[in-house]
Amino acid sequence: MSTQASEISKNTLRVRRLGIDTYSKPVIYMRHDCHICKSEGFEALSRVAVSTDKETIIASLNIVNNNLLNPGEIGLSDAAWRMLTPEENQAVYLSHPDPVSSHRHVRSKVYGHSLSDHQLMQIMQDIVKGHYDDIYLSAFITACAGSRLNFDEIISLTKSMINVGRQLSWGSEIVVDKHCIGGLPGNRTTMIIVPIVTSFGLVMPKTSSRAITSPAGTADTMEMLAPVNLSVEELHKVIEKEGGCIIWGGSVYLSPADDILITVERQLDIDSEGQLIASVLSKKVAAGSTHVLIDIPVGPTAKVRSLNLANELANLMITVGEEIGLNVRTKITDGSQPIGRGIGPALEAHDVLAVLRNDPGAPEDLRERSLELAGDILEISGKVPEGKGYTEAMKVLDSGVALEKFRSICEAQGEIREPGRAKYSRDVCAKLAGIVSDIDNRRLALTAKLAGAPIAPTAGIYLHVKLGSVVSRDQPLFTIYAEAPGELDYALDYISAQEDIITINPDG
């Protein structure tokens, strides 16, 4: 007993918030002459368990060789502070973290063995507890990428992701949802579909993602018009009042394991089929959905590049859906070019508003795509007979009912905002006359990212042409917007070193 008490006081330091922002990574700082480093054998980058009486976190150690810290003190980065939530100067106890037992399942997967339900569950639990560092997250993602998850593993991964998060319920027999398999810049149909279908009394608590590898996610775009970081309590109030919402999924902690995996996937620029399915469907089940429409755009530079792959993915989605009790319908759509004109949060928000307002200049393709998908959802929900969805949806949009509904939803989420305009811009013009024959979605998206999107919300690209547009020499093809001159230059430098991102056929 007394040994234990002295052991604890020996391994105790007082915390100080150092005001160092290490993003989501908890980092702790200890003096090089700290007795605990010596007695425990801690060195720079050691993983250390830091405990208060309420909470334990595992953090990475940086060693300080100056007077940043006083003897007896330990420094915490902002992320470590947020996770541990100590009082300033509180005593914390340091120890070696237990070995992460699910790491051996990851190794087993790396060596090509398949993982059981139970093993995937343990991995997801440890990930949510913050026990996986970047190296292990990357190994897990890589080991599962490129079709290395079999059918059973995809189901288990989906179920595990659901289990480690929370699950919402709405007291409604039918709860609809939609998801688009990314890769298509500017495709913000969600923000038009939700007001349409909820105008019919359907419940559609839509949680969207922020950008992963793209210049904007639906949550980033919606945030230009209304708050999207809602708590579950706030979300419930919005749904009670409006039947629908468009919020950020991360803020309601629906798939916390996926939220962590996604930050690493983004850096690797890797999407695995199995993880994609688990990510999408786990969030739908967690959100309490019963009927889900999956939009799969196909095109040479979209995420899904061939009809075969799209069909394969569609079948997997439907079958995994059946296994987890979710009614999934898929729709394979044209992914050969961006939807709408804007790429980047604010620029896309302007497009959405134009469609809802029935502006004469509103992008026709965004309107059409939204009506088709909204029609499908109306049909699978049973609200509207098969074949009648599109026209019913159009009535609600054209009459302005959808716009009114969108405004109500924004207000229920907190307020309606006006999307801004970027300060710096530059036109990129046609080098020759002809017909636009090809648009490279990926490089266009990369250019928007280099210009600052989505972190700089008004940055991005505004397209002046579509496939088939007739252009004259020196006519602007698109405009790059940026919030800082450095970022504008960065995007322009990239473009100048590239083959044409928009191809013009002079014989057209």
Added chain:
Amino acid sequence: MSTQASEISKNTLRVRRLGIDTYSKPVIYMRHDCHICKSEGFEALSRVAVSTDKETIIASLNIVNNNLLNPGEIGLSDAAWRMLTPEENQAVYLSHPDPVSSHRHVRSKVYGHSLSDHQLMQIMQDIVKGHYDDIYLSAFITACAGSRLNFDEIISLTKSMINVGRQLSWGSEIVVDKHCIGGLPGNRTTMIIVPIVTSFGLVMPKTSSRAITSPAGTADTMEMLAPVNLSVEELHKVIEKEGGCIIWGGSVYLSPADDILITVERQLDIDSEGQLIASVLSKKVAAGSTHVLIDIPVGPTAKVRSLNLANELANLMITVGEEIGLNVRTKITDGSQPIGRGIGPALEAHDVLAVLRNDPGAPEDLRERSLELAGDILEISGKVPEGKGYTEAMKVLDSGVALEKFRSICEAQGEIREPGRAKYSRDVCAKLAGIVSDIDNRRLALTAKLAGAPIAPTAGIYLHVKLGSVVSRDQPLFTIYAEAPGELDYALDYISAQEDIITINPDG
């Protein structure tokens, strides 16, 4: 011209060494209100290029929200400082790093495509330049693990690893070397073989590794007796004088790409066959070797667990050797239990000295294994006729010539040292009487690591029994040594939660 100059001065800050040790990871610290963060869109964990007129490094950004830095200053971690080598207060230029072009080859490998000579070369070049963060290193290692490198890729990887490092030459037609495919605790034959074969006038410039996933590498053990961090110039002097050495390979920068990959492999506890072969053979070629003996211990808890796998690995080693102009002989040995009694740098060093001194209590198995392997090397070099190697080696050891040679080599490397003894120890005793029927190498090694080895050099395990030993109840099976009470407890906690690491058969 004037724009460029103002652009440079705009993106310039004065450096300060912050005295924060982030191990091998370069980290920079910038104020949250720094104009460059805003104009360039840098945020916490952004990768940023930092340049002086001589050097550019890519570092990870931490944002500082306090007065650690003055306006106009940028802080550097120790690693960033070492890599950039600026003067205190020197102006440095900040910019977005170029995208790492070989990252797409890694993605391609993740998706199951094989890599060309050229692609692997680009990956190795970027790794050596420090352009790969942990996430990409982990993805590359994982994507290559579990037999995912084909024969051509293994050859390309080996050649690339050779090409990005330096290559030594010795002005001798025959240069011998040996390597043991790890996993066998205490197996320090190298330190006995080198003095034996160099007594015959052979050239054997042995570079060894430090521990990767084990409680000690040969370099760690040799360091207990002599300096091992030699520069190439110092190495040349030692070889000129003695014909042989036992030094740390990392200090002569023989396979810098492998040195970086190994730190991540260690954390993942993953060894891929292809990377193993490339790692071993690239270092041999880089060290200027012509004839190499590969020792492959096989046992249920050794790295190689079956004769089939050992034969497969042996064949691959020989064939890849042929492709890169290296004469490889393999020897499959018994890997069912540790060699010698000590596990951990200092404890193993005591074993080596006992064999060289012909102490009556010297571990017989270490002596036998060393003589067999030394004999093989003498035979492949042509110094001694086939079949005579073992007895010729024995003569040199028994006569004390090998001990004298070892002392000369130590002195040539800098000095002879006496290995220390750990302050804290605890016996682990037999719970019943019987015959030792099984020893778990892996868990024994893990226990030695938990006790602090190799970072605490005198920590580890001393074995009192071998397979077949007859033991009585409560007789010590092994002793755990530690340099700190916390680490001793950590090892004991682990053992108390385990099934027996040494199995005793009571019916023996």
